[in-house]
Amino acid sequence: MTDNATDSEPTVAFGRWLLDQRDRGDWVDGLADAARADRTFPKNGDPEAVRSHLRKQQADGDIFQAVEDAENDWQSQEPR
Template identity: 60%
Template sequence: MTQKDRSDLVGQLAAGAAVDRRFPRTGDPEAVRKHLSAMQAEGDMFAAVDDAESDWLSA
């Protein structure tokens, strides 16, 4: 959620997560992917999870 001010897909994902009460805030990336799948999210959001996970792992 701290990334919601980014101007890329990760920012869009974070902004959506901030207003989604069911978003797995304490979940791992797989939990986020599962949630997105259940919500029938567009493929770009899955790519955003991949990007966010890569950023997190490289930090």
């Protein structure tokens, strides 16, 4: 048995996970749609890289709540 800190985190990068989110029926849908349309979106980024990118884009404050919700869902995923 190995004790690896990454065992508790999903193996798919947050950015890539977010790009795959569709038809959720919540405001993560809008965030995911915007991410797919953004050629500079940090696909391999963690949640903080996504927040940093959004700050540079001068995103609306509500989008950061969507990032928080998405991060919570991403972290609750079973490691693959």
